[in-house]
Amino acid sequence: MSAVAEYTIAVLLLVGGFFTLVGAIGLARLPDFFTRLHGPTKATTLGVGAVMLSSVVFFSSRGEGVGVVEILITVFLFLTAPVSANILAKAAMHIGVGTTGQTRGKPWDQ
Amino acid sequence: MMSRLGFPQPYLSLTLFLVWQLLSDGISGGSVVLGAVLAWLIPQITRGFWPQRPAFIKPWHLPGYLLRVLLDIVSASVTVSVLILRAREPRSAFISYPLQLEHPLAITILASTISLTPGTVSADVSDDNKTLLIHALDTDDEQAVIDEIHRRYEKPLLEMFQ
Numbered sequence: 001m002s003a004v005a006e007y008t009i010a011v012l013l014l015v016g017g018f019f020t021l022v023g024a025i026g027l028a029r030l031p032d033f034f035t036r037l038h039g040p041t042k043a044t045t046l047g048v049g050a051v052m053l054s055s056v057v058f059f060s061s062r063g064e065g066v067g068v069v070e071i072l073i074t075v076f077l078f079l080t081a082p083v084s085a086n087i088l089a090k091a092a093m094h095i096g097v098g099t100t101g102q103t104r105g106k107p108w109d110q
Numbered sequence: 111m112m113s114r115l116g117f118p119q120p121y122l123s124l125t126l127f128l129v130w131q132l133l134s135d136g137i138s139g140g141s142v143v144l145g146a147v148l149a150w151l152i153p154q155i156t157r158g159f160w161p162q163r164p165a166f167i168k169p170w171h172l173p174g175y176l177l178r179v180l181l182d183i184v185s186a187s188v189t190v191s192v193l194i195l196r197a198r199e200p201r202s203a204f205i206s207y208p209l210q211l212e213h214p215l216a217i218t219i220l221a222s223t224i225s226l227t228p229g230t231v232s233a234d235v236s237d238d239n240k241t242l243l244i245h246a247l248d249t250d251d252e253q254a255v256i257d258e259i260h261r262r263y264e265k266p267l268l269e270m271f272q
Contacts, residue, residue: 019187026194034231035202038190038247042228046187068132082225082232089233089245099202 005061009054016050033097041085048077118157123149171270182227190228193248200248207242207256216271223263
C-alpha cells in the first residue's frame with residue numbers, strides 16, 4: 001500500500017472518530033431531548049461517512065476493486081437516519097417531553 | 111405502458127434492481143433473475159403506500175442536489191461540533207416552515223434533507239401537508255432559517271417536481 005493511501009486512511013479515520021465522539025458528547029451534555037436528538041443523527045452522517053470513505057480507499061489501494069458495499073451502507077444510513085429522528089421527535093411530542101426554558105416556539109399537539 | 115406490465119413505479123423498480131446487483135457478489139444469472147423478481151414484487155406489495163405515480167419530472171437535477179447536500183453536511187457538522195464543545199447553552203427553537211412543495215415524495219426528500227443537515231431536525235408534518243415543524247439546535251433568527259432552507263433546498267426540489 002502506498003504512503004499516500006495510508007495517510008489518507010489515517011486522516012479519514014481520525015476525522016470520522018472525532019465527529020462520532022463529538023456526537024456522543026453532544027448526546028451527554030445538551031440540555032433537553034430535542035437538542036440531544038441532533039447529536040447522534042448528525043455524528044453518524046459525517047462520522048460514518050468518513051469511516052466508509054477510508055474503507056473504500058483501503059480496499060481500492062489493495063487492488064480488490066472499489067468498495068461498492070461501503071457506499072451502499074452509507075446510502076442506507078442516510079435514508080434511515082432522518083426517519084428514526086423524525087419518529088423519535090414525534091413520539092417525544094406525543095408524550096409531551098419538556099424543553100429547556102430557552103427554547104422558543106412550541107411543538108404542536110396534533 | 112410500464113404500469114400495465116406490472117411496474118407501477120418504474121424508478122423504484124429500476125433502483126431496486128440496481129441495488130440488488132450491487133449487493134450480490136458480482137452480477138450473475140441468479141442475481142439478475144432474483145433482482146428482476148424483487149423489482150417487480152416490492153412495488154406491487156407497497157402499492158398502497160404510494161398515493162400517486164411519482165412526479166419526478168427532471169431526475170437529472172438529482173445528482174447536483176445530492177452533491178450540495180453532502181457539502182452542506184460537512185460544513186454544518188463543523189458548526190454543530192463547535193457549538194457542542196463550547197460551554198454555552200444552545201438557543202434552540204421550534205420553527206413552523208410553510209411548505210410550497212405539494213408532492214408527498216418531494217416533502218419526504220425535503221424533510222430528510224433538513225434532518226440530515228446538522229443544526230435542524232424535521233419533527234412533524236401538519237395533517238394538510240402545508241407546514242413542516244422543524245427543531246433548530248441553535249439560532250437567533252427563525253426567518254433566516256426558513257429563508258435559507260427555501261433558497262438552498264426547496265427551490266431545487268420545486269424545479270425537479272413541478
